[in-house]
Amino acid sequence: MNRRPTIAEQLARQGISRRAFLKFCAATASLMALPPGMAPAIAEALGKIRRPSVIWLSFQECTGCTESLTRSHSPTVESLIFDMISLDYHHTLQAASGEAAEHAREEAMKEPGYLVLVDGSIPIKDGGIYSTIAGISNLQMLKDTVENAAAVVSIGTCAAFGGIPMANPNPTGAAGVQALMDQGLIARKPVINVPGCPPIPAVITGVLAHYLTFGAIPPLDALGRPLNFYGDSIHDRCYRRPFYDQGKFAKTFDDEGARKGWCLFELGCKGPTTHNACATTKWNDGTSFPIESGHGCIGCSEPNFWDAGSFYKALSAPADPLSFAAGAAVAGAAVGVGMSFMNRAKKSSAKAAHETATLKDLEK
Amino acid sequence: MSASLEKGVAVLKEMIDAPIASYFNSCVHCGLCAEACLFYTETGDPKYTPIHKLEPLRRIYEQEYTLLGKLAKMVGLSKPVTDNELEEWKELVYNSCTLCARCSLVCPVGNDIVYMVRKFREGMAVSGHAPEGLIGATTRAIEIGSPMGVKLPAVQAQMKHVHKDVGIEIPMDQEGAEYMVLLSSMEIMNFPEYLGAIAKIMKQAGKTWTLCSTAFEATNSGIQIGSSDLAKVIVNRIVEGAERLKVKTVISPECGHAYTALRWDGANLVGRPFSFKVLHILEVLDEFRAQGLLKTEGFEMDRMTFHDPCQLVRRGGVVQQPRNLMNMVAKDFVEMEDAGKYNWCCGGGGGVSANEDAEELRLQVFKIKKGQLEKTGAKTMVTACANCRIILEEGLEHYQMDIPVVGLTEMIAEHLAESKS
Numbered sequence: 088m089n090r091r092p093t094i095a096e097q098l099a100r101q102g103i104s105r106r107a108f109l110k111f112c113a114a115t116a117s118l119m120a121l122p123p124g125m126a127p128a129i130a131e132a133l134g135k136i137r138r139p140s141v142i143w144l145s146f147q148e149c150t151g152c153t154e155s156l157t158r159s160h161s162p163t164v165e166s167l168i169f170d171m172i173s174l175d176y177h178h179t180l181q182a183a184s185g186e187a188a189e190h191a192r193e194e195a196m197k198e199p200g201y202l203v204l205v206d207g208s209i210p211i212k213d214g215g216i217y218s219t220i221a222g223i224s225n226l227q228m229l230k231d232t233v234e235n236a237a238a239v240v241s242i243g244t245c246a247a248f249g250g251i252p253m254a255n256p257n258p259t260g261a262a263g264v265q266a267l268m269d270q271g272l273i274a275r276k277p278v279i280n281v282p283g284c285p286p287i288p289a290v291i292t293g294v295l296a297h298y299l300t301f302g303a304i305p306p307l308d309a310l311g312r313p314l315n316f317y318g319d320s321i322h323d324r325c326y327r328r329p330f331y332d333q334g335k336f337a338k339t340f341d342d343e344g345a346r347k348g349w350c351l352f353e354l355g356c357k358g359p360t361t362h363n364a365c366a367t368t369k370w371n372d373g374t375s376f377p378i379e380s381g382h383g384c385i386g387c388s389e390p391n392f393w394d395a396g397s398f399y400k401a402l403s404a405p406a407d408p409l410s411f412a413a414g415a416a417v418a419g420a421a422v423g424v425g426m427s428f429m430n431r432a433k434k435s436s437a438k439a440a441h442e443t444a445t446l447k448d449l450e451k
Numbered sequence: 452m453s454a455s456l457e458k459g460v461a462v463l464k465e466m467i468d469a470p471i472a473s474y475f476n477s478c479v480h481c482g483l484c485a486e487a488c489l490f491y492t493e494t495g496d497p498k499y500t501p502i503h504k505l506e507p508l509r510r511i512y513e514q515e516y517t518l519l520g521k522l523a524k525m526v527g528l529s530k531p532v533t534d535n536e537l538e539e540w541k542e543l544v545y546n547s548c549t550l551c552a553r554c555s556l557v558c559p560v561g562n563d564i565v566y567m568v569r570k571f572r573e574g575m576a577v578s579g580h581a582p583e584g585l586i587g588a589t590t591r592a593i594e595i596g597s598p599m600g601v602k603l604p605a606v607q608a609q610m611k612h613v614h615k616d617v618g619i620e621i622p623m624d625q626e627g628a629e630y631m632v633l634l635s636s637m638e639i640m641n642f643p644e645y646l647g648a649i650a651k652i653m654k655q656a657g658k659t660w661t662l663c664s665t666a667f668e669a670t671n672s673g674i675q676i677g678s679s680d681l682a683k684v685i686v687n688r689i690v691e692g693a694e695r696l697k698v699k700t701v702i703s704p705e706c707g708h709a710y711t712a713l714r715w716d717g718a719n720l721v722g723r724p725f726s727f728k729v730l731h732i733l734e735v736l737d738e739f740r741a742q743g744l745l746k747t748e749g750f751e752m753d754r755m756t757f758h759d760p761c762q763l764v765r766r767g768g769v770v771q772q773p774r775n776l777m778n779m780v781a782k783d784f785v786e787m788e789d790a791g792k793y794n795w796c797c798g799g800g801g802g803v804s805a806n807e808d809a810e811e812l813r814l815q816v817f818k819i820k821k822g823q824l825e826k827t828g829a830k831t832m833v834t835a836c837a838n839c840r841i842i843l844e845e846g847l848e849h850y851q852m853d854i855p856v857v858g859l860t861e862m863i864a865e866h867l868a869e870s871k872s
Contacts, residue, residue, distance in 0.1 A: 422518075430516045437465035442458075444577050444680040446593055449586045450452040451579035 132300040139299065140201040142192060142232055143177035146225040147218050147252040147261055148207025152243035153179050155285035156292075172202070172295065178220065189221050192232070199235035202298065203276075205264050208245040208252045211272065212260025229264070230273045238277040238304060239264055242291060247280035247311070248390035255394050265311060277304050280311035284387035287368050290316045310390065312362065321358035321384045324366035327351065345381060355399040356383025363388040452579075456534045459578025463511050466570040472516060474562040475509050478502055484554035484564055489795055490547040493816040501554035501564045504543040507532045508571045537580045544568060544575055545582045546809035550675075550708070550801030551761035556792065565766075572677020581676050584805040589672040592685055597668040598805070599636035606634070606667050609643045619650040624696065625661035630735070631698040631727075632660055633669035633689065633713075635706040637837035645705060645837075648864030652736065655867050656744035660702075666692030669704050671712035675802030683720040686712060693727045700728045702735055705858050707762030707800055707836045714767065731763060732860055733835050737772035740779065747779050747866040754783040756829035757859070758820075758843060759794035760836035773835060776859055780866040781833075787823040795819050799842030817846035824854065832856045 098108055113126040145153070157180070174180070175195035181188055195201055207225075210217040215224035233239060241264045244250040252261035268275045281294050294313055297305045305313040322328065330336070330350040337344035337351055345351075352359070358366075361384050365376040377384060383399075386392040442448075482500065485491040490499040497503070513520025514529055523529035552565040575581055581589075588598035595602060610621040622628065630653070638645040653660045666689045673682025693701050703710040712720075714729045730738075739745035757777050763769040770791050777784045789795060797820055798813045820843070824832060832847075832854055834840050843856045 426518060433464065433515060434467070437461055440461060441465055444462075444678045446590050446681070447453050448458065448577045449454060449579070449581055449589065449676070449678070451454045 129296065129300045132302075139172055140195045140198060141172045141174050141204060142195055142201055142236075143174060143180075143204040143206070144225075144229060144232060145177070145179055146205065146207030146209050146229070146246070147259065148243065148245050149251075150179055151285040152206040152246075152291075153177075156288045172299070175201075185221070189223075196232060196235060200237045201235070202295075203232050203236040203239045204242055205229065205239060205246040206242040208249045208261035208263055209267060210252070210259035210261050211267070212258075217259035226267070226272065229267070233273050233276055236276050238279065238298070240279045240281060240294060240298075241265065241311075242281050243286055244282040244284045244387055244390075244392065247282040250284065251393050278311055279304050279307065279313060281316075282310075282312060282388040282390075283363060284392070286388070287316075287364055287370065289368055290364055308362070312388075316364040316368075317362040317388065319362065319364075319367075321361045321363055321366050321378070322356075325358055325378060326366070327378060340381065351378060351381075351383040353401045354383050355397060355401055357386030357389070357392070357395075357398075357402060358384040359402055361386040361389050454577055454579030456532075456537070456578050459537065459574040459576075459580070460511060460532065462577050463508060463571070463574035464515055466573050467508075467512050467516060468570075470563065471508075471512060471567055471570060474564075474567060475512055477560045478562060479560060481559060483557050483559060487553040487557040489551075489553075489798060489816045489819050490812070493818050494812075498543060499547050501548070501568075502562075504540070504548055505564070505567050505571055507536055507540055508567060508574070511574075534578070534580075537575060537578055541575065541580045541582060542809075544571055544580075545585065546803060546806050546812060548801060549761065549796045549798060549803050551796035552765045553761070553793070553796070556765055569674075569677055573679065574677075576677045582806040582808065584807055585672065585676045585802050588802075588805045589676045589678070589681060592668070592670070592672040593681060596688075597636045597639075598670055598672045599640060601636045601639050601668070603664055603667070606639055606662070609639055609646060610662070613643060613647045613650065617647045617650055619647075619654055621646065621650060622659075622661040624664050625659065626696050627698075628659040628661040628696065629699050630658060630660040631663055631666075631693050631696055631701045633702060633704050633709070634662075634667055635670045635704050635709060635837050636668060637670075637706070637841060638704055639667075641841065642837055642858060642861075644861045644864075645858060648858075648861045649702075649732075651864045651867055652739070652745065652860070655746065656739050658744075661696060661698070663689075663692040663696055665695075669706055669709035669713065671709060672802070672805075674708055674712045674716065675805070679720060682712060682716065686717045686720045689713060690717070690721055690725065693725075698727055700730055700735070703729060703731045705732060705835045705837050705840075705860055707760040707838060708802075710769075711762045711766050731767065731769055731835075733763070733769055733772045733776065736860065736863060737775050740775060745779075745863070746868040747863065748868040749780075749866055750782040751780055751831070751862070751866075752782050753830040754785055754828055755781045755831045755833055756785050756787050756824065756827045757790070758787070758797065758832055758834040758839055758856075759791060760834060760839050761794070761796050761800055763835060764792050764794055773833075773859055776863055777833065780862055785827045785829060787827055789823070795823060797839045797842040798846070799838060804838055804842055813842070814846060814849050817842075817849070820846060821850050821852065824852070830854065833859050833862060835859045 109126065109130050112129040176192040178188060183191060209225045209229055211226055215226035218225045220228060241247040245252055247263050249261050249263045249266065252259060265278050265280065267273045268278065279294055281291055293316065294305065305315060308314055308317055327348060327350045331352055335344060335349040336353040337349045338353060339345065340354065356378065358378065369376045385398045386395065484502055485497065485500040488499055488501050510529060511532055514524040520529060524531065548568050550565050550568060554564040558564060591600045592598045610623065614620050632649055634646065671682050671685045673685050689701065701713065703713050710731050717729065718725050736745060757773055798816045803809050803813060832843060834843065834856060835858065840856050840858060847854050
């Protein structure tokens with residue numbers, strides 16, 4: 088195999104100026120919530136490294152994640168990043184097919200330390216026969232590929248948590264990558280989960296850029312999601328949050344509240360329990376995100392989102408939140424009134440006990 | 452002598468009212484009041500942060516009137532206020548607060564810090580932690596009738612002098628006069644020109660006026676030391692005198708706190724509405740000006756500036772009147788930075804000038820006034836408060852600045868048009 092060119096060389100060959108490259112690095116730095124001073128560091132890091140080999144495995148999926156990445160506007164950070172990695176196998180995107188395609192994968196796997204990107208869940212029931220590629224079951228292919236990988240990036244909720252294929256009744260015994268490692272079915276490697284149905288394209292590329300720049304996986308939350316994109320809940324960053332705080336809720340999708348853009352909590356918005364960057368990074372080149380279009384968040388970046396009840400059922404509905412609040416208010420008011428009477432009594436007794444001050448009272 | 456900690460705490464319990472409760476609860480600890488206080492800006496010592504000066508009061512409020520405070524006191528998390536602590540706070544409450552109310556003005560949540568300082572002083576006074584100087588002044592005010600110990604014969608002597616100087620007899624106890632003129636001891640002893648000026652101005656305006664033999668003194672040490680009971684005794688004299696002489700208006704002299712005591716606190720202290728109006732002399736002069744009863748001629752040519760007494764501008768709202776009057780007689784009238792309601796205090800208000808042990812600090816913080824004055828390049832400083840005047844004179848002398856300080860009323864009187872008189 089030829090020596091792989093460095094990213095800088097590769098970009099120069101494609102006629103991408105250094106200026107455009109630096110712009111990309113700055114955009115990436117801000118995307119990853121890194122200080123602006125990191126842009127040159129990213130540029131340096133990305134410029135020097137050989138394009139790392141990436142093998143993209145698609146299993147039980149709808150290609151939505153790939154669509155998310157490739158259908159974004161052009162030219163984008165997304166297209167740039169794909170000039171920086173050597174995408175050696177991606178059966179949806181690659182021109183080769185059949186034997187030639189599988190050969191490319193096997194070639195790439197000869198040099199350990201490559202990155203494995205997975206989208207789609209893996210069926211393990213009945214020996215994994217429910218999904219095969221070139222006669223190889225998904226489970227076998229993943230097992231072979233992960234063996235010498237540096238890390239695995241699970242793109243999309245299916246790869247991360249099982250997603251829709253795993254939804255009840257899960258006829259294929261689908262599971263996410265992390266779950267297979269936990270069950271000892273494949274080798275344990277560092278996993279970065281980039282869930283979402285699909286994930287935001289900029290988040291996918293941001294995670295890859297972080298890995299390429301720092302050579303390490305970013306800080307993750309308990310579910311293996313990068314904190315810089317999944318650290319906040321949709322609710323915490325939602326522009327409708329002030330209405331929630333004021334108790335102003337849309338009750339139906341066409342009522343006065345909905346028209347006024349009030350909070351969609353009571354219409355089943357899962358924003359409060361969903362961690363993702365939608366409310367800040369937004370979709371379609373920063374155009375909007377679902378809540379901005381008047382629909383609640385469905386919580387697609389969380390495990391089991393499909394089975395977590397109706398998208399239109401409010402997250403938590405205490406039997407009667409208002410009477411509870413009213414009860415608390417009455418109790419609080421009673422305490423307050425009690426205190427106030429005590430204080431009044433104290434003040435008036437102090438007043439009654441007032442001895443008119445005379446000059447004698449000024450000295451000890 | 453019967454001052455005690457128990458008495459002090461009892462009085463503070465009585466003094467803590469709804470405004471104080473809401474002020475303590477709404478303080479956001481932003482520290483803006485520190486930047487507004489000349490004792491902080493000129494020393495940089497955080498203990499002079501105005502709201503900090505109220506710390507013992509705040510603790511008593513919490514311990515007596517809040518649930519958490521009561522619990523904290525019960526389990527020993529919040530210590531009770533002690534005599535030693537109050538003694539330590541004496542300097543902060545009396546020597547380094549002139550009641551100038553700049554802090555109250557800048558407070559973003561609208562806390563009237565000076566209101567609280569005055570209430571706190573009520574407890575300090577009866578717990579024996581008022582400064583000696585103020586106790587002396589208050590004792591003289593109650594026993595003799597004036598904080599400087601001025602008695603009626605001294606006033607009568609000055610009346611004679613002034614009669615000789617300006618050729619106008621000074622009326623005393625004239626029933627039915629329109630105006631009753633009050634004086635401050637400072638004016639009787641140090642600035643008798645004021646009385647002469649009033650005589651000339653009243654004559655030109657054609658108004659009847661009188662002094663009162665039982666109420667010539669306007670100042671009120673009770674307000675400064677923080678004793679409403681004693682302040683009431685002093686205000687009562689004026690109320691009785693004015694009612695006896697059936698005057699329409701009582702004129703508060705060129706003094707800051709006397710105006711506060713009489714105009715804003717007076718009726719509340721005696722517990723009933725006044726049968727007369729109370730005006731500051733500058734308000735009267737500006738009324739005369741507007742009615743065409745005040746005619747002047749000639750101008751002062753030197754550059755002049757006007758020092759706003761805190762109690763007149765910030766607490767009293769007398770802002771525009773002195774400007775109107777200054778422009779009648781001064782060709783080159785320039786304003787100091789922060790003039791008007793944000794003016795910096797001379798450093799001696801609120802009873803501070805009565806405390807000898809405050810003198811060093813007072814001269815230190817005078818630097819702010821000095822700087823303000825130097826920036827204007829004024830040759831003469833005009834003011835309308837005898838106490839400010841003395842403090843300004845002392846400060847200027849200390850910093851060896853040769854700038855005379857004059858009272859605005861006198862300056863107006865010197866320019867009265869002769870033809871009209």
